[in-house]
Amino acid sequence: MSDIIPQLSLDCVIFGFHDSTLKVLLLKWKNSEEYSLPGGFIKQSESIDAAAVRVLNERTALDKIFLRQFHTFGKVRRYDNDVIRQKLSHLIEEPIFHERVVSVGYYALVDYEKVFPNPDIFTEKCEWVDIDEVPELLFDHNEILNKGLKSLRLELSFQPVGLNLLPDKFTMPDMQRMYESILGKKIDPRNFQKKILKTGIVIRLDEVKKGVAHKSPYLYQFDEKRYKEVLEEGGLFFS
Amino acid sequence: MSDIIPQLSLDCVIFGFHDSTLKVLLLKWKNSEEYSLPGGFIKQSESIDAAAVRVLNERTALDKIFLRQFHTFGKVRRYDNDVIRQKLSHLIEEPIFHERVVSVGYYALVDYEKVFPNPDIFTEKCEWVDIDEVPELLFDHNEILNKGLKSLRLELSFQPVGLNLLPDKFTMPDMQRMYESILGKKIDPRNFQKKILKTGIVIRLDEVKKGVAHKSPYLYQFDEKRYKEVLEEGGLFFS
Numbered sequence: 355m356s357d358i359i360p361q362l363s364l365d366c367v368i369f370g371f372h373d374s375t376l377k378v379l380l381l382k383w384k385n386s387e388e389y390s391l392p393g394g395f396i397k398q399s400e401s402i403d404a405a406a407v408r409v410l411n412e413r414t415a416l417d418k419i420f421l422r423q424f425h426t427f428g429k430v431r432r433y434d435n436d437v438i439r440q441k442l443s444h445l446i447e448e449p450i451f452h453e454r455v456v457s458v459g460y461y462a463l464v465d466y467e468k469v470f471p472n473p474d475i476f477t478e479k480c481e482w483v484d485i486d487e488v489p490e491l492l493f494d495h496n497e498i499l500n501k502g503l504k505s506l507r508l509e510l511s512f513q514p515v516g517l518n519l520l521p522d523k524f525t526m527p528d529m530q531r532m533y534e535s536i537l538g539k540k541i542d543p544r545n546f547q548k549k550i551l552k553t554g555i556v557i558r559l560d561e562v563k564k565g566v567a568h569k570s571p572y573l574y575q576f577d578e579k580r581y582k583e584v585l586e587e588g589g590l591f592f593s
Numbered sequence: 594m595s596d597i598i599p600q601l602s603l604d605c606v607i608f609g610f611h612d613s614t615l616k617v618l619l620l621k622w623k624n625s626e627e628y629s630l631p632g633g634f635i636k637q638s639e640s641i642d643a644a645a646v647r648v649l650n651e652r653t654a655l656d657k658i659f660l661r662q663f664h665t666f667g668k669v670r671r672y673d674n675d676v677i678r679q680k681l682s683h684l685i686e687e688p689i690f691h692e693r694v695v696s697v698g699y700y701a702l703v704d705y706e707k708v709f710p711n712p713d714i715f716t717e718k719c720e721w722v723d724i725d726e727v728p729e730l731l732f733d734h735n736e737i738l739n740k741g742l743k744s745l746r747l748e749l750s751f752q753p754v755g756l757n758l759l760p761d762k763f764t765m766p767d768m769q770r771m772y773e774s775i776l777g778k779k780i781d782p783r784n785f786q787k788k789i790l791k792t793g794i795v796i797r798l799d800e801v802k803k804g805v806a807h808k809s810p811y812l813y814q815f816d817e818k819r820y821k822e823v824l825e826e827g828g829l830f831f832s
């Protein structure tokens with residue numbers, strides 16, 4: 355029996371938030387202009403969730419990560435093997451893409467600033483790309499990325515997101531920009547503030563943000579206990 | 594290469610709605626009191642979605658089914674092999690449960706009355722069980738069922754459900770009972786009607802239900818075009 359489960363892999367859509375923009379971590383393949391998502395195989399001795407944590411740790415050096423399995427991709431022919439072999443012929447002589455592989459998709463939301471991106475053996479760079487500037491990816495990775503983004507957006511509408519993404523103290527407009535960058539659309543600020551406060555996941559501090567023109571906005575902090583409760587209950591709804 | 598993908602299977606949580614009750618289709622194993630979910634393996638020549646459709650068709654004789662992949666179960670040790678072998682020793686001499694298998698979970702919502710349940714080679718009966726009366730199942734199937742139910746409930750809160758489950762013409766109370774039986778809780782009738790009508794997925798007919806005491810309730814029909822649009826958009830929200 356092989357050390358890894360045959361015909362099963364995982365792919366990770368790693369989202370980061372920076373400068374009011376949602377970004378995704380891509381691998382650039384050696385001596386080429388080709389990009390893909392990070393991924394890997396599953397050892398016989400590890401659960402698929404543990405394999406996803408390992409892959410993320412290998413690529414980002416992070417160990418505590420918000421990680422979610424979102425879909426398993428199981429078409430007979432997920433991509434055109436000939437095209438892939440042609441694109442990567444300078445790297446891979448063996449037909450490693452010959453066999454059918456089913457892939458489990460995970461997405462992660464990480465703190466952009468805490469990540470140390472590491473490429474793997476096939477790739478020369480691991481870089482952040484704006485969600486609106488993602489190029490054509492190898493394999494079926496655009497499909498996986500899009501499905502991951504859709505799942506994240508859906509999740510955002512019924513579960514709290516933001517702990518570990520925003521700084522320790524943040525303003526309501528900071529939080530709103532994070533939501534808007536993930537959802538890819540504008541939100542009415544009054545409704546946003548009302549809904550967030552109603553959930554109790556944030557606490558207003560007796561402190562305002564300094565160095566801001568005109569009216570200084572209040573600073574907020576996550577109430578981690580309440581945050582975890584709402585995460586359990588699934589009690590947030592944004593339409 | 595084997596005809597099936599090694600170490601990968603699928604399990605199906607088949608929900609049906611009848612007499613204001615949510616039910617699930619279980620298999621009763623031959624000469625035992627043990628139950629499990631229907632499931633099977635994935636052929637090299639079929640996608641995992643197609644395999645799920647095939648398994649459902651084999652067990653229910655239905656071919657057009659609302660079917661949703663919801664989670665992939667990938668622990669190293671999903672259940673205690675020794676316990677299973679003991680329970681099923683009268684049926685299976687070979688240690689077929691020896692190897693680690695990752696299983697993709699699907700759930701289906703079917704019209705209870707259109708189903709012709711068929712057991713498989715290991716089982717003697719395929720029967721509907723009330724969701725509140727599910728016994729201890731073989732393998733990790735209680736966990737799979739519970740996760741499937743949670744996914745269905747979540748899905749119900751942002752996507753329309755009910756086409757193919759309710760009769761062609763139904764009253765608002767009929768529809769509300771379906772929602773309540775799936776969600777496992779009471780809903781305020783005025784809010785329910787308002788929210789459903791706002792989505793446009795149902796049309797009120799110029800017809801009332803007869804044989805009902807006092808005020809005869811109006812009959813409704815699904816607007817299939819609008820229903821499909823809302824399904825695409827994911828535009829329904831029930832908290």
